[in-house]
Amino acid sequence: GQQVQQSPASLVLQEGENAELQCNFSTSLNSMQWFYQRPEGSLVSLFYNPSGTKQSGRLTSTTVIKERRSSLHISSSQITDSGTYLCAMENTNAYKVIFGKGTHLHVLP
């Protein structure tokens, strides 16, 4: 089964609203990472966050290893935040990085 579950699959916001993206893992993990995929396809690393909370501007990532979950919070969303957000886990046994299917975010003016 799918080892990395992301929710919601898609999200539409009005500019200025906040967003909470979730990532759940079915196996134990060494680390996890959040990516933003630009419309043209390139992947930008947002956070490498094995555990705890990290913040960068309007973005906050929280990972709770024991609960096998991570979240990405976007505050005061902007139109330029639109795109696909992907979480990825490096699992304990195989050390390979497995991705969720992403959350497609659309911020409206």
Added chain:
Amino acid sequence: NAGVIQTPRHKVTGKGQEATLWCEPISGHSAVFWYRQTIVQGLEFLTYFRNQAPIDDSGMPKERFSAQMPNQSHSTLKIQSTQPQDSAVYLCASSLDKGKVFFGKGTRLTVV
């Protein structure tokens, strides 16, 4: 640091032809990953190398697909007898032994 470099950025092949995709990882990175992305399947893991040795190719289609890493500065993904269903964006990534993963811009393969 130019990041992970993938060439070509776009490739169009005729059905049945061979396609070779190239990846140059970030210098000093010991792990190299290959992924395939389609709208339907999302980002699928294909294979990865650590210190040039193939570690896990569980995501590779059993036939027609092969990957090599002849030296620490490049890896190739070869698809023989390409089929329309092979059309996708192929992404290469690298990382230090464990840690943050950096992606290339990808190669968009179109099989016509």
